[in-house]
Amino acid sequence: MKFLNFQQLLEQRAESGLLRQRQTLTSPQQTIVSVDGKQLINFASNDYLGLANQPQAVQALTSAADRYGVGAGASHLVCGHQKPHQDLEEALASFVGREAAITFSSGYMANLAILQCLAKKGDLIIADKLNHASLIDGVRLSDADSTRFPHCDLAILEKRLKKSSQNKFVVTDSVFSMDGDIAPLTEMVAMCDKYDAILIVDDAHGFGVIGENGKGSAEHFGLNQKQLPVLMATLGKALGGFGAFVSGEKPFVDYLVQQARSYIYTTAMPASIASANLANLNHLKQNPKILAQLKSNISYFRQQCETFKSAGFPVTILPSETAIQPIIVGDNESLLAINHRILEQGFLVGAIRPPTVPANSARLRITLSASHSHRQIDQLIQSLTNAFALQQKEVNQ
Numbered sequence: 001m002k003f004l005n006f007q008q009l010l011e012q013r014a015e016s017g018l019l020r021q022r023q024t025l026t027s028p029q030q031t032i033v034s035v036d037g038k039q040l041i042n043f044a045s046n047d048y049l050g051l052a053n054q055p056q057a058v059q060a061l062t063s064a065a066d067r068y069g070v071g072a073g074a075s076h077l078v079c080g081h082q083k084p085h086q087d088l089e090e091a092l093a094s095f096v097g098r099e100a101a102i103t104f105s106s107g108y109m110a111n112l113a114i115l116q117c118l119a120k121k122g123d124l125i126i127a128d129k130l131n132h133a134s135l136i137d138g139v140r141l142s143d144a145d146s147t148r149f150p151h152c153d154l155a156i157l158e159k160r161l162k163k164s165s166q167n168k169f170v171v172t173d174s175v176f177s178m179d180g181d182i183a184p185l186t187e188m189v190a191m192c193d194k195y196d197a198i199l200i201v202d203d204a205h206g207f208g209v210i211g212e213n214g215k216g217s218a219e220h221f222g223l224n225q226k227q228l229p230v231l232m233a234t235l236g237k238a239l240g241g242f243g244a245f246v247s248g249e250k251p252f253v254d255y256l257v258q259q260a261r262s263y264i265y266t267t268a269m270p271a272s273i274a275s276a277n278l279a280n281l282n283h284l285k286q287n288p289k290i291l292a293q294l295k296s297n298i299s300y301f302r303q304q305c306e307t308f309k310s311a312g313f314p315v316t317i318l319p320s321e322t323a324i325q326p327i328i329v330g331d332n333e334s335l336l337a338i339n340h341r342i343l344e345q346g347f348l349v350g351a352i353r354p355p356t357v358p359a360n361s362a363r364l365r366i367t368l369s370a371s372h373s374h375r376q377i378d379q380l381i382q383s384l385t386n387a388f389a390l391q392q393k394e395v396n397q
């Protein structure tokens with residue numbers, strides 16, 4: 001058998017504007033980052049509350065490292081479950097108003113665990129078409145049947161629910177990672193109740209962002225554990241750390257401890273990371289002003305965006321109320337050209353292309369953080385306006 005021609009495959013990707021490039025940061029993740037010796041204003045990270053380099057979390061990490069060392073040394077069930085892991089799980093469960101929580105090393109692994117443990121052969125998983133890749137892979141890994149419904153389309157979701165007499169699971173992101181919109185969870189809860197289905201919610205971009213106290217979609221919609229029995233969120237986004245958790249009834253969480261392969265067959269996250277996560281959770285609880293700052297930045301951006309909108313560029317600005325503010329450009333080439341211009345002007349913004357998003361919906365994924373200043377937001381919008389104006393000029397020539 002011949003090895004694949006990787007060089008050729010890479011060249012093909014490059015020709016279609018699909019080659020991804022990593023930027024190496026020589027600074028912490030923060031509002032201003034260093035890349036290749038250049039300072040860039042960062043509108044690309046998921047560090048929505050500016051906690052990735054929060055001093056008390058750094059302090060918690062180093063003191064836990066002094067006490068517990070670097071590696072957990074084993075999986076949770078063997079002997080890697082240390083006090084900081086236990087403390088973090090208890091604090092997370094209490095924060096989101098659930099009986100219990102189990103932490104995972106990543107959200108990707110948490111989603112694999114949920115779908116593998118819940119959906120069995122003969123069951124049906126009904127998933128939103130724009131769900132995160134980790135949920136899609138979780139569906140692939142489970143033995144259940146699956147079907148998808150168009151993004152947030154409640155009528156079609158209902159059709160799918162009505163049609164099947166199988167055990168049913170409805171799976172959705174709460175805040176969609178590439179669109180920033182919020183799933184209609186109240187209606188979905190009612191529908192799941194009516195058709196006897198179980199709702200699974202991935203709150204990766206809702207946790208720490210929506211809800212009065214940043215407790216995420218459960219708080220935003222006022223949904224209790226019975227209504228929203230499977231609540232998953234990540235710790236690497238708004239919480240600025242690393243890892244993820246699944247919360248719900250204690251027997252459900254205990255079952256995951258017994259059965260989740262992505263929990264059992266992997267080394268526990270370092271205790272120092274668990275401590276840093278806990279420190280940031282406490283920081284959020286004690287400093288509601290960071291959440292207020294994020295919310296103020298979101299509305300400020302939306303407001304200032306009106307000027308950009310009125311310039312009439314051929315783009316779609318999605319109506320998002322969350323930290324994720326996408327501008328859909330369409331084709332990959334134009335997106336890259338615009339992104340390059342913005343980068344030249346000192347701004348780091350996500351340039352998201354297929355297959356992460358559907359074909360012809362390549363977009364700038366602007367993310368806001370509590371630590372941005374209004375001035376930085378003004379500067380970004382100015383830079384976007386310049387970049388799009390130049391692009392348009394070039395296309396018209």
Ligand SMILES: *Cc1c(COP(=O)(O)O)cnc(C)c1O
Pocket residue numbers: 105106107108109111132134173177202204205234235236243244
């Ligand atoms: C980032 C993300 C994940 C994965 O979380 P990690 O902790 O980064 O593995 C899962 N779901 C959604 C919606 C995400 O955005």
